[in-house]
Amino acid sequence: MKKIFAILFAALCFSAVSCDKNLIPDGADTNSVRMSLTPEPGNIPVSGGVFEAVVIVHQGLNLNVDWTVSVDGDPAWVSVSTKDITTHFTGTYAGDDTDVVQKGIECTVSANLSNKKRSAVLRFTVANGASVTYTINQNAK
Numbered sequence: 001m002k003k004i005f006a007i008l009f010a011a012l013c014f015s016a017v018s019c020d021k022n023l024i025p026d027g028a029d030t031n032s033v034r035m036s037l038t039p040e041p042g043n044i045p046v047s048g049g050v051f052e053a054v055v056i057v058h059q060g061l062n063l064n065v066d067w068t069v070s071v072d073g074d075p076a077w078v079s080v081s082t083k084d085i086t087t088h089f090t091g092t093y094a095g096d097d098t099d100v101v102q103k104g105i106e107c108t109v110s111a112n113l114s115n116k117k118r119s120a121v122l123r124f125t126v127a128n129g130a131s132v133t134y135t136i137n138q139n140a141k
Contacts, residue, residue, distance in 0.1 A: 030060035033132040035067075035124050041107070044138040048077075048111040054085050054104040059126050069105055072121040077110040078136070080122055112138050 024030065034057070041051045057067040069080050085104035091097050105122070112118060117140045125131040 024061070028061070031128075031130060032060060033124070033126055033130045034058045035132045035134065037105075037134055041136060044109045044136060046112050046139050046141045048109040048138070050106060050108045052083060052085055052104055052106050054087070054102045055124065056102075057124055057126060057132070059128075059130060065126050067103075067124045067126050070123050070125070072123055072133070075120055077112070077118070077138075078107065078120045080105050080107045082106075107136065109136070109138060112140055114140060116140050 036056045037053045038056075039053060041053065044051075055067070055069070057065055059065045069082060071078055071080055083104050083106040084101050086099050086101050088099050089097065107122070117137060119135050119137045122134045122136060123131050124134070
């Protein structure tokens with residue numbers, strides 16, 4: 001009986017040591033930047049327009065990090081700025097409704113008067129200078 005308890009105790013101690021949450025495994029990705037844009041704008045119509053989207057950026061093991069946005073090459077036909085976006089969620093039960101404010105973008109695209117499709121690259125940059133891009137496309141007339 002003592003042998004069984006000794007084995008169980010040893011297994012418990014080993015599992016407690018191996019589950020250290022502060023230990024980052026060798027080779028873990030701690031730098032790459034990932035992002036989501038919701039809702040995705042799809043192809044921008046020829047007439048142009050404005051779209052808003054919530055943006056979530058993760059870097060390595062850090063979730064929802066601060067970011068800035070810019071447009072590569074700064075084309076005159078597109079502009080982007082940050083904006084707080086409020087989303088309303090309807091709960092299942094009375095009183096469960098809530099509003100959630102998240103950081104997002106507002107993107108303004110001018111009408112495309114050419115016969116060629118065009119695209120622009122939105123760049124989301126985090127504090128250490130790393131970035132991730134999202135390409136928007138606009139149809140031609």
